Amino acid sequence: MAQAEEQIGRGALLPLAVQNAYRERYRAIRPGWRSSGDQLETLVRGHVTSTSRVLDLGCGRGGLVEEIWRDVKLAAGLDPDGPSLSGHRAVGMPVIRGVAESLPFIDQSFDLIVCLWVLEHLKDPAATLREVRRVLAPRGHFVFLTPNMRNPLMVVNRFGKALP
Numbered sequence: 001m002a003q004a005e006e007q008i009g010r011g012a013l014l015p016l017a018v019q020n021a022y023r024e025r026y027r028a029i030r031p032g033w034r035s036s037g038d039q040l041e042t043l044v045r046g047h048v049t050s051t052s053r054v055l056d057l058g059c060g061r062g063g064l065v066e067e068i069w070r071d072v073k074l075a076a077g078l079d080p081d082g083p084s085l086s087g088h089r090a091v092g093m094p095v096i097r098g099v100a101e102s103l104p105f106i107d108q109s110f111d112l113i114v115c116l117w118v119l120e121h122l123k124d125p126a127a128t129l130r131e132v133r134r135v136l137a138p139r140g141h142f143v144f145l146t147p148n149m150r151n152p153l154m155v156v157n158r159f160g161k162a163l164p
Contacts, residue, residue, distance in 0.1 A: 025091040058118030062089035
C-alpha cells in the first residue's frame with residue numbers, strides 16, 4: 001500500500017497503522033475504552049433514521065458517513081479534492097466536488113451534516129458555518145470535530161517524522 005494511502009488525510013504524519021497500534025495498546029491497558037471514532041459513530045447513528053438526509057462535508061475518500069450511507073434516505077459527500085473523490089470508498093454514494101463556503105444545495109436539504117477534521121483547514125470557517133445553517137433542516141444536527149491543538153498528543157503527531 002502506498003504511504004499516502006496509509007495516512008489519514010494529507011496532513012497526518014503518523015501512518016494509520018501506527019495510530020491503530022497505539023489505539024490497540026491503549027485498549028489493552030484500559031478495557032472498555034472507546035476511540036473517538038467509535039464514540040462519534042454511536043453519536044451519529046443516534047441521530048439518523050431510514051428517512052434521514054446526511055451530508056459528509058469534507059468527505060475525502062470516505063469516513064464515518066460511508067459506514068451509514070446505505071441505512072439512510074440520502075447520503076452525499078462534498079470535497080474540493082477531485083482525486084480523493086475519485087477514490088471514495090463508498091462506491092455508489094453521491095460525491096460532489098465543491099467547497100464548504102458555498103454549498104451547492106437548496107435550503108434545508110439535510111437532517112444531519114457531519115464535518116470531521118475540516119473546519120481548521122478552511123479559509124473562511126464563518127462562511128462555512130453560515131452555509132451549514134442554510135442547508136440544515138429545522139431540528140437538524142451538525143456534528144463536527146476539530147483537533148485540540150493543546151493536547152500533547154498533537155505535538156507527537158505533528159513531529160512524528162522526527163521521532164525514531
